[in-house]
Amino acid sequence: MTNKISSLIRVRMSAHNAHYGGNLVDGAKMLQLFGDVATELLIKLDGDEGLFKAYSMVEFNAPVYAGDYIEAHGEIIHIGTTSRKMRFEARKVIIPKPEINDSACDLLDEPIIVCVAEGTCVTPLDKQRKHSERLVE
DSSP states (O other), rough: OOOOOOHHHHHHHGGGGEEEEEGEOOOOHHHHHHHHHHHHHHHHHHHHOOEEEEEEEEOOOSBBTTTTTEEEEEEEEEEEESSSEEEEEEEEEEOOTTTTTTOEEEEEEEEEEEEEEEEEEEEOOOOOOOOOOOOOO
C-alpha cells in the first residue's frame, strides 16, 4: 500500500463565474474544478490525462459567490486496471467583505465545505505510461 495520491488547486471566483443574481456562482463550476483536479491526479498516476467517466455522488452544501477563494481537493481512493475512483471536496477559504470596502477580504478560520463528490476516471491501458499497480486504501 502507498500513500494516497492527492491534488489541490486554489482559485478565486470572478465576476465572470457569477451566473445568477447576487453574484452567485453556478454549481457546475465546482465540477469543472474537480475535473481539473482529476486530470492532475491521472497525470501523477498514469502519465496521461485519462477520461472522466461518471460522478457517482455530488452534494452542494453552501453557496459560492464571485470573490470567494475556493480550494478544490481530490484524491484517488481506489485503483483498478483502468479505472480510478476519486473523492473530491471544494472548500471556501477566503471571502470578500464589500461592506468594509471594495478590496477587503477575510481568511476564514474554518473553511466552508461547499461541494463534495465522488467519481470514476479511466485511463486506457495503452495510455498508461507509469507503473500504477499501487493499491490505495
